[in-house]
Amino acid sequence: MIECITHASADAFLARAEGWLMRAEDRHNLMLGLAYGSPADAFFATVERNGRVEGCSMRTPPHKVLVTDLPDDGALVLADVLASTYEHVPAVLGPVQAAERVASCWVDLRGGLWAHGMKQRLYRIDRVVPPHGVQGGLRAARREELDLAAVWGEGFARDAGVPFATRETVARWIEEESLHIWDVDGVPVSIAVAQGRTPNGVRVGYVYTPPRHRRHGFASGCVAALSQKLLDEGANFCVLYTDLSNVSSNALYQRVGYEPLEDVGDVVLSTSRPS
Numbered sequence: 292m293i294e295c296i297t298h299a300s301a302d303a304f305l306a307r308a309e310g311w312l313m314r315a316e317d318r319h320n321l322m323l324g325l326a327y328g329s330p331a332d333a334f335f336a337t338v339e340r341n342g343r344v345e346g347c348s349m350r351t352p353p354h355k356v357l358v359t360d361l362p363d364d365g366a367l368v369l370a371d372v373l374a375s376t377y378e379h380v381p382a383v384l385g386p387v388q389a390a391e392r393v394a395s396c397w398v399d400l401r402g403g404l405w406a407h408g409m410k411q412r413l414y415r416i417d418r419v420v421p422p423h424g425v426q427g428g429l430r431a432a433r434r435e436e437l438d439l440a441a442v443w444g445e446g447f448a449r450d451a452g453v454p455f456a457t458r459e460t461v462a463r464w465i466e467e468e469s470l471h472i473w474d475v476d477g478v479p480v481s482i483a484v485a486q487g488r489t490p491n492g493v494r495v496g497y498v499y500t501p502p503r504h505r506r507h508g509f510a511s512g513c514v515a516a517l518s519q520k521l522l523d524e525g526a527n528f529c530v531l532y533t534d535l536s537n538v539s540s541n542a543l544y545q546r547v548g549y550e551p552l553e554d555v556g557d558v559v560l561s562t563s564r565p566s
Contacts, residue, residue, distance in 0.1 A: 293340045295348075295368040297376075301326045304335035304349070311337075311344040312359070313490070317415045318386075318552055320494050320530050322349055322357050324487030336372060338365035346389070348373075350380065355557070358385035358393055370396030382408060383558045390556035397560060408557035409452060410535040414549035417528050419519040422547060425512035427475035429520065431468040436479065437461060440470060443482055447499040451534060455497065471520075473513035480504040481513040491527040498531075498540070510540075515547040 298304040305326055312319040326335070330351045338346040338361055346361035348369055356373060358366075370393050373380060380397070383390045383405075394405035432440055437458070444455030456464070464470040464484055473481040480500065487494035495517055500510045518529045531549065533541050 293338065293345075293362070293364045293368055295365070295372040296337050296339055297372060298335040298337070301329040301333065301335065304337070304347075308335075308337050308344055308347045312347060316489055316491055317528055317530050318413065319347075319359060320487050320489055320492055322347060322359065323489045324494060325349065325351065325357075327489070334373075334376060336369060338362070338369055340365075348393075352377075353381070355382040355384045356380050356393070358383060358389050360386050361389045361392065363392060366392035367396045369393055370400055373397060374400040379562055380560060382560055383556070385556065387554050387556035390558045394558040394560060403560060403562045405558050405560050408559040411532050411555040411557060412535050412541065413530060413532055413552045413555055414544055415528050415530050415552050416518050416547070416549045417522075418548055419515050419522065420546065420548040421515050421519070422508055422511045425508040427473050427480065427509060427512060429471055429513060429516035430474050432465045432470040432472050432482070434465055436472065437465060439479060440465070440482060443499050443501060444497070446501060447497055450499070471513065471517050473509050473516070475509070480507075481509040483510075483513045483517050485517060485521055487530075488526075493521050493526045493529055495521070495529050495531045511543050511547055514544065518547070518549075 312323050334350040336348045337344050346365050347359045348356060350356045366389060374397060383394045398405050440461050441458050444461060448455045469485050471483050472479045482499050483495055484497040485493055485495060495514060498510055498514055521529050533544060
């Protein structure tokens, strides 16, 4: 029998799902990293058949529903529980087939329609290939650079079409030395963030170079150096998500050693059908 079981806390969810998620720790970095943060008021669920986990889901409102790979009938029972929990969810994010299936089942239950949002790809790196001839070096962002990071975050959001973190989160990243800057002779030219730490991996994200500093290799230098730093500090691998429509960034990451893991669907849900 297939069923969707909800869990009241991150600890309860991890007690049931962590072993299953760790079988593909790299693919499940986002969900594991969020769950390890024990977010309040989050939705956690496992999809189980005869007492065995076959998939997982979580949501931190008001954000998207995250899903792992799911059997088709598992997508249906998950959508049923989601529909009984929320009047609306903005999107479903996960492996393409699973995200589409959950979104389709949601529409069948709640109405509205679904459409593809940003097509993404998840990459992994185990060994960095350093770019040659890039000026500058990597360092942690400083407290006095909070305003700069916030402005660059707005630029990232405009370019990527996805929200950047809140100012409070950026300040926390700086305090934790998670936000890194590529610096050329004292001038910041690119940023990247390390987040989503799991037992063996970490996620690199929010890579941004302002237009006036582009086409000099600064982003590749920043990503390569940050990835190497994280590996040197004990991570076995790093992962990152890309916008598949951005050909240059996908090529950049592969040049420094990132290899594709899977394509990710960002499936947007709307509340009503067009008239």
